[in-house]
Amino acid sequence: MLNQLLLAFSLMLSALVLNWVQRDLRRLKRRPRLRTVDATPNAPRVSLLIPARNEERAIVQCVQGATAQRYPNYEVIVADDGSSDRTGALLADLAAHSPRLRVLAGRPLPPGWTGKCNVCQQLAEAASGDWLLFLDADTTPQPGLAAALLDSTERNGYDLLSIYPFMELESFWERAVLPPFIAMIHALYPTERISAPDAQPDEVIANGQCIFVRRAAYFGAGGHAAVRAEVLEDVKLAQQLRRSGYTIGAAEGLDMLRVRMYRSGAEVRAGLTKNAAAGARSSARRTNRVLARLLTATFGPFWVALAALALASAVARWRYQHG
Numbered sequence: 001m002l003n004q005l006l007l008a009f010s011l012m013l014s015a016l017v018l019n020w021v022q023r024d025l026r027r028l029k030r031r032p033r034l035r036t037v038d039a040t041p042n043a044p045r046v047s048l049l050i051p052a053r054n055e056e057r058a059i060v061q062c063v064q065g066a067t068a069q070r071y072p073n074y075e076v077i078v079a080d081d082g083s084s085d086r087t088g089a090l091l092a093d094l095a096a097h098s099p100r101l102r103v104l105a106g107r108p109l110p111p112g113w114t115g116k117c118n119v120c121q122q123l124a125e126a127a128s129g130d131w132l133l134f135l136d137a138d139t140t141p142q143p144g145l146a147a148a149l150l151d152s153t154e155r156n157g158y159d160l161l162s163i164y165p166f167m168e169l170e171s172f173w174e175r176a177v178l179p180p181f182i183a184m185i186h187a188l189y190p191t192e193r194i195s196a197p198d199a200q201p202d203e204v205i206a207n208g209q210c211i212f213v214r215r216a217a218y219f220g221a222g223g224h225a226a227v228r229a230e231v232l233e234d235v236k237l238a239q240q241l242r243r244s245g246y247t248i249g250a251a252e253g254l255d256m257l258r259v260r261m262y263r264s265g266a267e268v269r270a271g272l273t274k275n276a277a278a279g280a281r282s283s284a285r286r287t288n289r290v291l292a293r294l295l296t297a298t299f300g301p302f303w304v305a306l307a308a309l310a311l312a313s314a315v316a317r318w319r320y321q322h323g
Helices: 001-028 057-065 088-095 116-128 143-155 171-187 217-221 221-229 233-243 265-284 284-321
Strands: 046-052 072-082 101-105 131-135 140-141 160-164 210-212 248-252 258-259
Touching: 046 057, 046 116, 057 072, 057 088, 057 140, 057 171, 072 088, 088 101, 088 248, 101 116, 116 131, 116 217, 131 143, 131 171, 131 217, 140 284, 143 160, 143 210, 143 248, 160 171, 160 233, 171 265, 210 233, 233 248, 265 284
Parallel strands: 046 072, 046 131, 072 101, 160 248
Antiparallel strands: 131 210, 140 258, 160 210
């Protein structure tokens, strides 16, 4: 009798998990996506802003992608934030061959600031664009990125738009760890809630790999100075803009931006440990609830079915031994 109850419970749990999966698939189908468009000749000026610190592995492809935009009115500014590798030399060579590129030396870090907030604020203050496009140095922007971002913000009335890029995963640990981590982020911050008119500040998020923000909204909300001490500065910046009354959006941009965040198990562990610790401090209750759901969806049916089989085997042995 007990093994039958366990089997029934396993079937019910499996049905619940299937419902979760179907709901998530429907959500993915509804997720906004960037579309390829041609920018108009009188398009507003866009400033592509790239903070860089010891990025010799990726900075060339990032800057080359940024300076190859099919967009009539843009600039590219990179801040070399005290790099000790070949980043500075590579940037100097790139600047010598691209009139659109300007390279800044990162300014000293003021007390109470994180390094990325400090250099992003410096980049924004040096920019001349009506729109600011913050890109991480390990991203590879495609030629249509700026035009697609502007198209989406104008159609939807966003003041800030962040996208989910194509993740390049090559090593074992990247493939094993990053997909479930990204899945948890999407579960914590569903795309449809990020852009909802009634979304509360703690329901919105931005992906620091690509943040496209109206200049007036950025400085109106205080810019990175308003979140100067935050490790998760991208999330906190979006929430700061939402508190200030600005509209936030998110979209899928797999065709417009590629990124490889980490290249080894050690880098995966260091990067995710820092972000997970900061995320847990800012939204511990929601993180625990979503993590429990994901673990249940992943392992629940397997363990319940295994327990049912083990119990059935034990009952069968008992009956055999006792006639």
